[in-house]
Amino acid sequence: MPAPDPEPRKPRGFHDSARGLGAFPWGFLGAIGLIVVVELTMGTWANRSGPSSQLALSWSSSCRAAGEPEARAEVVCFGDSLAKLAIVPRVLEHELGLSAYNLSVLAGQAPGSFMLLKRLLESGHRPRAILVDFACPLLSVPPGRNLDCWAEIADGGDCLDLVVRGGEPWLAAEITARTILPSWRVRAGFRTRLGLEPVRVPGPEGAILTRNWLVNQGAQVAPKAFLPVAGALPEPYTGGSWAWRPDPTNERYVDAFLGLAESRGIPVFWLIPPSRRERIERLGPAGVAAAHARFVAQRLARFPGLTVLDGQRLRWDDWGFRDPTHLNRDGAIAFSLAVARAIQALIPNHHGPRSVDLAQTQARRTPGLESLVEDLDQSRAILADGGPRD
Numbered sequence: 001m002p003a004p005d006p007e008p009r010k011p012r013g014f015h016d017s018a019r020g021l022g023a024f025p026w027g028f029l030g031a032i033g034l035i036v037v038v039e040l041t042m043g044t045w046a047n048r049s050g051p052s053s054q055l056a057l058s059w060s061s062s063c064r065a066a067g068e069p070e071a072r073a074e075v076v077c078f079g080d081s082l083a084k085l086a087i088v089p090r091v092l093e094h095e096l097g098l099s100a101y102n103l104s105v106l107a108g109q110a111p112g113s114f115m116l117l118k119r120l121l122e123s124g125h126r127p128r129a130i131l132v133d134f135a136c137p138l139l140s141v142p143p144g145r146n147l148d149c150w151a152e153i154a155d156g157g158d159c160l161d162l163v164v165r166g167g168e169p170w171l172a173a174e175i176t177a178r179t180i181l182p183s184w185r186v187r188a189g190f191r192t193r194l195g196l197e198p199v200r201v202p203g204p205e206g207a208i209l210t211r212n213w214l215v216n217q218g219a220q221v222a223p224k225a226f227l228p229v230a231g232a233l234p235e236p237y238t239g240g241s242w243a244w245r246p247d248p249t250n251e252r253y254v255d256a257f258l259g260l261a262e263s264r265g266i267p268v269f270w271l272i273p274p275s276r277r278e279r280i281e282r283l284g285p286a287g288v289a290a291a292h293a294r295f296v297a298q299r300l301a302r303f304p305g306l307t308v309l310d311g312q313r314l315r316w317d318d319w320g321f322r323d324p325t326h327l328n329r330d331g332a333i334a335f336s337l338a339v340a341r342a343i344q345a346l347i348p349n350h351h352g353p354r355s356v357d358l359a360q361t362q363a364r365r366t367p368g369l370e371s372l373v374e375d376l377d378q379s380r381a382i383l384a385d386g387g388p389r390d
Contacts, residue, residue, distance in 0.1 A: 053148055057206055058084070058106040058220075060152040061213055066103055066116050071218070072125040073101040075347075078116055078257075079133035080108035081220075082273045085326045087131060088336040089217040090372040095340035098128065098347075102218030105153075109143050110134055110253035111166060112150075115158050117260055129347045130261050131309075131339065133271040134254055136283075136292045139246040143253075144171045151178035165256060166249040204383070212379040221329050221375040222322035229323045244288040246295060258303045267305045269343055270296065273335065274314035276324050300354055309342055311335060313359040329375045337369065338362045 065071045075098050077087045089100035103116050113132060120127075143150075143166070150171065154162070159172040212220055246254070261268045275283075283289055289312075300306055314320070320331025327335055341361040346353075374382075 053146075054205070054209065055106045055146055056149045056152050057209060058213070059108075059112065059149045061210065062103045062105045062116060062218065063119070063153045065101070065218060066119040067123050071101045071103060071120060072123070072127075073217075074098040074128040075100040075131065075343075076120065076127045076129075077102040077104055077131040077218070077271075078108075078113040079104040079131075079271065080135045080138055081106045081326060082135050083131065083133040083271055084108075084218075084220045085222050085322065086133075086271070086273045086332050086335045087339065088219050088221065088332050088373050091333055091336035091369055092340045094369065094372060095337060096344060096347075100217065102216070104133075104218070105149075106220075107138065107146055107149070109138050109141070109145075110250040110257060111143050111158075111162065112153055114253045114257045114260065115153055117257060118158075121260070121264065126264055127266060129343060130266055130268045131271055131343075132257065132268060133273060134250075136244070136288065139250050139254070139292075139295075140244060141250075142247050143168065143249055144174070147171075147174050147178070150175045154179075162249075165252055167252075168249055208376060208379050208383055211383060212374060212376050215374045215379070219332070219373075221332055221373045222326060223375045223377040224322075224328050224330055226318045226321060226328070227323050229325075244286070244291040251295075254299065255302075258299060258306060262303050262305050265305070267307065267347060268303070269339070269346075270299070270306060270308045271339065272296075272308065272310045272312055273327065274311040274316060274320070274331075276317055276321055277315060279324060280312070307343075307346060307353070308355040309339055309358055310355060311338070311358040313357060314338070314362055329370070329373060333369050333373065334362060 073089070075089075075092055075096065077083055077089070077100070081104070084102060084104035084106060087102050087104070089102050092098070092100040103120070105112060105116075113134075117130070154175045156176075159175050162168040162172040162175075209220070258268055280289070296308060300308060314335070316327075316331055316334070320327055320334060322328035322331075335358070338358040338361045342356045342358060346356075
């Protein structure tokens with residue numbers, strides 16, 4: 001009887017390399033490599049195509065400007081579209097003799113204003129005064145509303161701050177995914193090209209906006225003609241238990257913004273731009289104005305360097321408004337002039353009045369100041385004639 005083999009026989013075709021290279025997960029590595037190639041390709045496409053909406057374009061533009069010398073002005077404005085269309089830096093410069101820049105963004109919210117202020121201060125600049133608005137409707141809306149915008153402005157530190165300070169892990173994860181994975185960020189662009197979504201930023205319109213912001217030092221100047229916009233006004237109040245209140249994340253970042261400026265000894269002027277009569281009449285019975293006023297008053301009590309510039313008694317209506325909520329070219333010039341006159345004596349004096357009624361400093365006639373601005377219709381005409389895009 002033959003003696004048993006000391007070792008079991010290896011099946012035919014079996015080699016020692018089966019435990020080495022032959023068992024290596026080449027398929028898995030190939031899939032990873034394919035993903036990397038796709039993401040790099042998507043990233044290149046995203047860099048060429050730019051932001052996916054007018055809102056994202058404005059956020060990207062202000063974020064870029066915040067780190068560049070052009071925004072290192074003595075008076076810097078932050079906030080949303082109300083401030084972007086209301087504060088004209090060249091008018092401030094004309095009246096104050098100080099350099100000015102507008103870093104407001106369309107549909108901006110408190111966390112974004114905080115991130116831009118932090119970026120400006122980290123660049124080594126310390127402005128002499130800060131203007132900011134926190135629009136009442138946007139204060140009540142959670143900050144995750146415009147996801148394609150946040151990736152244009154937030155970095156890793158901002159995402160961590162959104163988790164720790166803001167209590168927004170989901171928003172931070174969305175921003176991180178859009179930053180790390182270009183395919184996530186450009187989904188809207190591909191859907192547009194496939195005809196699944198409407199075009200949100202036509203190339204020419206994006207160029208017109210970019211020129212307008214550049215010429216007006218960050219501001220967006222609207223043409224004079226009034227445009228009624230359906231849905232721009234709140235629904236008439238019909239009763240009920242609803243009450244205005246700020247979103248908790250926005251409230252924390254309002255305080256963070258004011259606290260950061262206070263820590264650097266920079267006076268802050270909280271802008272409350274004027275509203276059309278119809279808006280005041282609809283919001284008044286709902287108690288929104290009173291609730292917002294209490295919110296502002298609480299900040300005045302907590303931050304000694306804060307002053308409120310109230311424009312609610314500037315009843316300009318069609319003369320000064322582009323649409324039911326935003327100022328036109330004439331309104332922006334007049335409002336900027338009123339703001340400049342109000343803060344002229346307050347910038348060096350932190351012990352002035354804590355609230356200023358801009359109706360006392362308004363001037364409806366602004367001779368000569370029209371030449372300091374370029375509205376969107378003018379920007380459009382210049383580009384149509386083959387003028388410079390920058």
